[in-house]
Amino acid sequence: MQGKRRQLLLAGAGIAAWALGGAARAQVGGKPETVRIGYQKSSTLMILLKSRGTLEKALAPQGVSVSWHEFTSGLPLLEALNVGGLDLSADVADAVPPFALAAGAKLTYYAIETPSPTAQAIVVPRDSPLTSIAQLKGHRVAFAKGAGAHYLLLEALARNGLSMRDIEPAYLTPADARAAFERGNVAAWVIWDPFLAAAQRQAQARVLADGTGLASYRRFYLAASDFARRRADVLATVFDALAQAGEWVKANPAAAAEWHAPLIGLDAATVEIANRRRSYRLQAVDAPALDEQQRIADAFHAQQIIPRKVVVSASAVWRRQA
Template sequence: MNHSSRRQFLGRTLAGAATLGLPSVALHAQTRAVLKAGDQKGGLRALLEAAGALEGLDYDIQWSEFPAAAPLAEALNAGAVDSGPIGDAPLIFALAAGTRVKAIGANRSDSYGTAVLVRPDSPLKTASDLKGKSIATNRGSIGHFVTLKAITTAGLKPEDVNIRFLAPADAKLALTQGSVDAWATWEPYTALAETSHHARVLVGGRGLLPGLSYLAATDAAIAAKRPVLQDFLQRVVKAQDWSYRNVDAFSATLAKIIGIPPEAAKLQFERRQQKWVPIDAQVIADQQRTADFYHQVGLIRQALDVRPTFDTGFATSA
């Protein structure tokens, strides 16, 4: 057999081996599931990496980071990601838009850091002072939610303020440059603005918001990757438990991962006091009140029943 014949023989033999399903690295790699995990700044990836909770995975994670919940919700709707952390208000908008997504895990936190911020030298003192003023926030975000709750609680109407829809980075710049009077945002942006003395809290979300946020997943991912999602959720819950037992260590690692000063990382983390809770009747009732409020102020066109957007079959016990 000449050299050319030997090469042809080897080629046919290797092709036959692949056809017969003989072990190969490539074939083995294809058996691992891939979780397309969406995230927000300072979110799940930072938590999981700091806690060392990504060790021993029998699936791969493909991370995508988003600056806010609205673009994350769009990615869920498009199937570009399988799951991601999302607040109660953005989940309402996703449901209203027909996104086939469900909350598979719920957590509660102190919502003080979801706040309306103003410049340190601003003459504004209370929510009622926002009448006729401009407020920057993301449409459908928890910042949008706290804005509307703050002004309506103060006796104002949505049309009494001028809401400008801007991404966090643009909103921060607009506030700093004075092109808006206020910025409605969330953690870690609130803590970062406070500790850098770029802004102060005019109205915090404590007492205005239920402090709910979720791990959401698409219907398609729940159907095809339920064991993977369950494992991922359990890792998040355990990592959260670890973080509150190691506040200083976690805050320092979080600061490095998301690129903010340690004092801002620690402030936002400590005051949130985030805890994973079962998706029970109280969670669903609180979410329904959020949906009813959005319908009341005209942000969604029709009343919504939020119950179909929950999957209570996932365990969150650490």
């Protein structure tokens, strides 16, 4: 599993680096430098800035233009940063950076969203007899291997004196897990928003436990380390724009959902539920966030999902210049 995942990661990164390699890296002959930003459909704040042209306007006085590059998942996005195909990434889930670091990526953390622990949960069918995590023993549980949901499950089991050996893991993508859940082929499903909100609204899923006290579910923003060292001024501008976008989303949840829903193929009511659970509050990277990154890395290393020990503290962290 890990070998295949690594091969796909490198293949995706190679394609990204080839496709993006022609983008301008420095101001030459009076032309503006281009900052290359990678994002996913789930990158609410960065997509909001993209749709409004906010960064183009904010960075123009700094002699910087913007090019946008969409990715289908977080791992190829971060590897593209590492190999020089991108300069900045939009948010990725908390389980993603440890995999990139394990693969040797040299990245700089430049921002986080504050915790949103209720944005992922372990759910069961509405009429399930299961009422506690301890009762998962011996049952089949669906989740995406190596995702934040996997870490949440590990923590929940450990707090109840259980381990992965006590359940039957079903490693499934969100779409396949949803189908298995609705057919009754799994007893429980560990999933994150907006899939969680959709399962609650459409499949009457019941929350057995969310991430409260178990897994914080922070979103991380990263940069190519050479770009972070060279253009700290650009990072400051992007950070401030993202913070303002987060404030708008939280102050206007219905309007934000109406705008974002068509982009991710869900109805606005479902997206609004998911948006209300996610903090969207941007802040500088702090010690608790990095400590949890280390715990995630250690947990996955112990499960032999990450092949080698990761030392998160060895990674660079951007700090605003005084």
